[in-house]
Amino acid sequence: MKMRVKLYGTLSQQVVGYRHSQGIEVEIPDGARVKDLLARLEISESQGAVVIIEGQILKANDTMRGGVPVHILQSLSGG
Amino acid sequence: MKFINVNMSTKTIGVEDVPQEYRGLGGRGLTSVMINEEVLPNCDPLGPDNKLIFAPGLLSGTPLVNTSRISVGAKSPLTGGIKESNAGGTVAAALGRLGITAIVVEGQAPEGELSFLRIDTKGNASLIPAQEYKGMRTYKLVEKLLGIYGKKTSVLCIGPAGEYRLAAASIQSSDIDGRPCRAAGRGGLGAVMGAKGLKALIVDQGGKSADAIADPKAFNEAAKDVVKAIKADHMSGNVMAELGTAALVAPVNSMGAFPSYNATKGVLDGWENISGEAMAELIKKRGGNTTHMGCAQCIIHCSNEFVNKKGKYVTGSLEYETIWSMGGMTGIADLDTIAELDFLCDDIGVDTMSTGVAVAVAMDAGHKKFGDRKAAIQMVEEIGKGTAFGKILGNGPAAVGKHFKHDRVPVVKGQGVAAYDPRAMLGNGVTFATTPMGADHTAGNLVGLYLTQQLDPLKPEGQVEASRFMQIAMAAFDSTGLCFMASVALFTPEAGEAFLKVLNAKLGTELGPDDFPGAIGTRILKAEREFNKKAGFTNEDDRLPSFYYKEPLPPHNTVFVISDEQLDSVFDF
Numbered sequence: 001m002k003m004r005v006k007l008y009g010t011l012s013q014q015v016v017g018y019r020h021s022q023g024i025e026v027e028i029p030d031g032a033r034v035k036d037l038l039a040r041l042e043i044s045e046s047q048g049a050v051v052i053i054e055g056q057i058l059k060a061n062d063t064m065r066g067g068v069p070v071h072i073l074q075s076l077s078g079g
Numbered sequence: 080m081k082f083i084n085v086n087m088s089t090k091t092i093g094v095e096d097v098p099q100e101y102r103g104l105g106g107r108g109l110t111s112v113m114i115n116e117e118v119l120p121n122c123d124p125l126g127p128d129n130k131l132i133f134a135p136g137l138l139s140g141t142p143l144v145n146t147s148r149i150s151v152g153a154k155s156p157l158t159g160g161i162k163e164s165n166a167g168g169t170v171a172a173a174l175g176r177l178g179i180t181a182i183v184v185e186g187q188a189p190e191g192e193l194s195f196l197r198i199d200t201k202g203n204a205s206l207i208p209a210q211e212y213k214g215m216r217t218y219k220l221v222e223k224l225l226g227i228y229g230k231k232t233s234v235l236c237i238g239p240a241g242e243y244r245l246a247a248a249s250i251q252s253s254d255i256d257g258r259p260c261r262a263a264g265r266g267g268l269g270a271v272m273g274a275k276g277l278k279a280l281i282v283d284q285g286g287k288s289a290d291a292i293a294d295p296k297a298f299n300e301a302a303k304d305v306v307k308a309i310k311a312d313h314m315s316g317n318v319m320a321e322l323g324t325a326a327l328v329a330p331v332n333s334m335g336a337f338p339s340y341n342a343t344k345g346v347l348d349g350w351e352n353i354s355g356e357a358m359a360e361l362i363k364k365r366g367g368n369t370t371h372m373g374c375a376q377c378i379i380h381c382s383n384e385f386v387n388k389k390g391k392y393v394t395g396s397l398e399y400e401t402i403w404s405m406g407g408m409t410g411i412a413d414l415d416t417i418a419e420l421d422f423l424c425d426d427i428g429v430d431t432m433s434t435g436v437a438v439a440v441a442m443d444a445g446h447k448k449f450g451d452r453k454a455a456i457q458m459v460e461e462i463g464k465g466t467a468f469g470k471i472l473g474n475g476p477a478a479v480g481k482h483f484k485h486d487r488v489p490v491v492k493g494q495g496v497a498a499y500d501p502r503a504m505l506g507n508g509v510t511f512a513t514t515p516m517g518a519d520h521t522a523g524n525l526v527g528l529y530l531t532q533q534l535d536p537l538k539p540e541g542q543v544e545a546s547r548f549m550q551i552a553m554a555a556f557d558s559t560g561l562c563f564m565a566s567v568a569l570f571t572p573e574a575g576e577a578f579l580k581v582l583n584a585k586l587g588t589e590l591g592p593d594d595f596p597g598a599i600g601t602r603i604l605k606a607e608r609e610f611n612k613k614a615g616f617t618n619e620d621d622r623l624p625s626f627y628y629k630e631p632l633p634p635h636n637t638v639f640v641i642s643d644e645q646l647d648s649v650f651d652f
Contacts, residue, residue, distance in 0.1 A: 008329040008356060009318050020356055048313045050530050055335040055345075055634050057532060071333045076314050077527030078327055078399070078499065079520060079553065079563040 001066040002027045003037075009074035011043060028064060035060040041072070048075040080180055080290050083204050085196060087275045088127055088186030092204050097180045103586060105137030107163040108558035108603050109181055110152025114161055115606040120613035124156040124267075125244050125274035127187035133174070133235065133280065134182075136560015140175015140289040141585055143302050144309065145565035147172040147375040149235070149252065150557060154614070155266040157246040157433070157475055158492040158517040161610040162266035163557065165521075168252035170233035170282050171560055172375035177202040177286035188276025193242075197228070200283040209278045214239055216426040216463065217251045217259040224281055225257045234259065236279035238428025239463050241269030245473030246493075247433035248273065251425055254373045254382070260395045261373065264430035265519065266494065267475075284375075293587030301580035305565075308574035309378060315568045319381035320370045324399035324564075325355030327498070330530055331403075335634045336503035338496065339407045341436075341443035342489045345503050345632045349412030353402050358383070358414055366390040379564045385418040394422035400520055403498035404435025409442060410449030420459055427463040429473055432520075434459060436476040436495035444483035487626055492517035492616070499526060501623055501639045502632040506534065506542035508639050513621045513649045514550060515607035521563065523550035537637055543645050550649070554603040555596030601652055608650060618647050 006023035007015065015024060028040055034051050038060075043049045051058045052071045064070075080102075084093040104112055110132045122128035131153045138146040149171035155162035174182075179202060188194060193209040212220055217238045224234055233253055240248035248269030251259035263269075292298045310316040318326050328350060331337045335345035351357060359369045365386045373382030373396055382396035397418055405420040406412060424431045438455050441447065447454035461469030471482045476495045480488035489496040494517030501508025506525035514522035523546050529536040534545055556566045559582065569578045575592070583590055590599075611620075627639040 008333075008354070009326055010321050012356070020351075020360070046313060048531070050330065050532075052330070052333040055333065057334065057529065057536075059532060071329070073330045073333060073530070074313060074318055074326070075527060075530035076318065076327055076330060077563075077567040078324075078331075078524045079567075 001030050001032065001064065003064065003066050003070050005070045005072060007072050011047065011049065011072060011074060014042065032064050033060065034058045034062050034064060037064055043072065049073070050075050080178060083179060083182045083198070085182065085184045085204070085206070086186040087184060087188045087194070087277065090206055092206065103588070104558065105139070105180065106134055106148065106150040106558040106560055107152070107165065107554060108599060109134040110150050110163050111161060111603050112606045114152050114154065115610040118154055120610055122154060124154045124159070124271060127185070129154050129271055131184040131268065131271050131275055132181055134180065135171035135174045137558060137582065138585060139171040139560035141292060141298070143581055144306055144376050144378045145374070145562045146560040148560045148562055149174070149263070151250055151263040151268050153268055153271045155268070156244070156270045157267035158494050160492060160517070160614055160616055161515055161607045162268060163516065164263040164265045164268050165557060166250070166252040166261045166263040167374035167562060168233065168254050168261040169284060169375040170235055170252055170280070173233040173282040173284045173286060175560070176289045178288045178290050182280065184275050184277060187274060192276050193278045194276055195279045195281055196277060197281040198283065200285040202286060202288060212278055214242065217428050218426050220279065221253050221257060221259045224279065228281055228283070230257060231284040233282045233284055234279055237269045237272050238426060239465060240427050240429040240473050241273035243465055243470060243473065244270040244273050245429065245462070245470060246270055246478070247430045247437070247473055247475040249428050249430045251428055254395070255375065258395060260425050262425065262430065264432060266517070269428050292585050294584040298581055298584035301577045301584060304577035305569070305574065305581060306378065308571065308577065309565050309568045312568035315379050315564050319379050319564050322355035322359050323381045323383050323396060325358050325397065325402055327399040327526070328354040328402060329356065331499060331526065334503060334529065334536065336500045336536065337403065337407050338489070338498065338500040340410050340449050341408055341439040341487060342496070342500060345500050345634060347407045347410070347412060352412045353406045353414050353417060358397065361414060362386060371395065374562065381564050387415065393418045394425065397421055400498050401431040401435070404432045405455070407498065408435050408439035409455050411452055411455060413452060416452040416455065419456060423456070423459045423463065427459070429462055432497060433475045433495045434462070434472065436489060437472050437479045440476045440479045440485060440488055441472070441483065443487055444485035446483060489624060490518060491623060492620055494518050499524065500632055501627050502637050503635050504529060504536045505539055505639065505641055506536070506546050508623055508627065509542050509546040509641055509646060509649060510550060512623050512646050513546070515604065515611050521553060523553055525549060527567065537635060539640055542641060543649055547649050550604060551600035552596040553600070555600035558599065558603065604650065618643070621646050
């Protein structure tokens with residue numbers, strides 16, 4: 001399963017040549033979960049990654065689906 | 080540990096030890112408890128009976144990092160209720176190093192008369208005639224003052240908006256580089272300062288008479304653990320230095336909660352053009368600073384210096400809430416325009432948030448079109464010039480709504496909302512509705528709980544409890560002088576314990592986790608609620624505008640579903 005992923009916060013720094021206007025294409029096995037996608041991109045737990053698809057925040061064990069843009073951000077507080 | 084009491088009517092200054100009943104209080108805790116005790120709830124906020132209180136936090140002036148937040152308190156001309164607005168910069172640390180717990184300004188100068196209040200390196204205070212600075216904007220004013228008193232001087236000041244006594248006027252605070260780009264923006268406290276006849280508070284940074292730390296050894300040991308926690312946290316230790324608070328543009332738009340086009344949509348068209356990532360890229364390309372030390376003793380460096388195409392300074396620091404109000408609410412997805420608007424607001428001395436929302440209400444009412452960059456700049460310029468329309472705009476969104484007879488006005492208790500739509504982040508709606516401050520992004524913001532999946536932003540369950548917890552915590556932290564960016568790293572048990580040790584070592588107390596933040600935060604909120612009740616507020620004031628309950632917000636197409644009974648249960652303590 002291929003998907004178009006955009007990385008926010010400081011996450012893009014670990015992908016050489018990342019261009020924000022395009023994001024990156026990532027291929028993961030069908031049925032792969034959120035945590036598999038993060039592992040594939042070598043994003044560690046301490047980076048506070050959050051995966052959002054169509055306005056919904058996904059949990060680590062949620063199954064990924066293709067065909068929609070994926071945003072991977074970092075958890076932040078506001079104030 | 081002293082108060083400096085200034086009477087602007089008699090031009091007298093008195094110094095006293097902190098009265099027993101106020102000992103152990105600082106920042107918001109001190110301003111709110113004092114106002115509740117000493118200010119007549121029904122007084123004219125712009126009259127002589129109101130008190131304007133400047134209070135550094137309990138830890139300001141100590142060696143602990145990130146403790147230069149100053150609380151400014153008074154009865155608000157915008158909300159009619161109690162107000163605490165806090166700002167970064169250098170002045171809190173400067174006052175703390177002088178052992179000054181608060182400056183209390185009361186009375187009122189004769190109409191049109193302006194003064195500076197200067198505090199020298201020994202802590203001596205004096206009033207200085209400032210008539211020649213009448214109408215001066217803040218950047219020019221601070222440049223002149225630093226020229227007179229030296230670069231190691233901190234300034235809190237007002238611009239023309241404060242002199243006009245506009246209800247959205249700010250008090251601007253100078254940063255490390257002597258730029259008045261920090262603001263106690265909310266609630267119109269600049270108007271209170273203007274009404275007193277006080278143009279600026281000028282404080283020497285060289286004070287060496289800070290209050291003693293009760294247990295210096297324990298303080299230093301625990302302070303190291305606090306520093307470690309701040310550096311280890313991915314937000315305070317990494318993302319803030321790279322992108323600043325603008326890093327929130329992406330997550331909040333991705334969640335569909337970025338109030339856009341006067342809160343008619345939850346995603347701004349073209350938001351990627353004004354994201355933190357886009358801003359950092361643009362600043363780097365132009366040779367500006369994406370990271371910058373704005374406040375005294377800061378190790379986070381969330382600040383930035385936005386520059387134009389020629390690499391010349393435009394404004395600093397361009398923050399999330401301003402990017403939202405001047406970009407999202409107005410439909411202007413252009414950083415150069417937003418930066419210019421931010422500078423104008425700082426220079427005129429008016430709250431960027433209230434002003435952006437006010438511009439958006441005017442656009443929504445048909446005065447101008449959403450996305451009209453020139454119109455937005457012209458409108459804000461009118462505030463500085465003091466035109467009739469400029470004064471309406473500078474009195475905030477509710478005044479603009481009234482002028483245009485337009486009822487889609489996103490305010491609570493008269494204060495414009497912040498950058499999180501209550502329909503897509505229900506708990507933030509609970510906070511906006513119930514905080515004694517009027518809609519406020521610092522009073523109990525739950526976006527962090529949503530992003531860490533501790534709470535579902537769209538389900539009502541748990542929102543009231545989370546808002547209550549966060550409002551109590553923020554009231555307590557606002558009393559310490561610690562900046563929010565540092566406090567987010569202290570919500571682990573270990574880091575929280577280290578911070579408590581620092582506080583106890585400073586004060587010589589034995590506060591436990593139930594005392595801080597719990598009991599202290601609760602005491603502050605009770606005082607604030609009590610003042611508002613005496614000023615005539617009822618449960619009906621703890622409500623959002625009706626459109627939040629009726630108009631679904633795209634893309635989730637949800638409305639605000641927290642009941643009145645649930646809202647009324649927030650302060651069941």
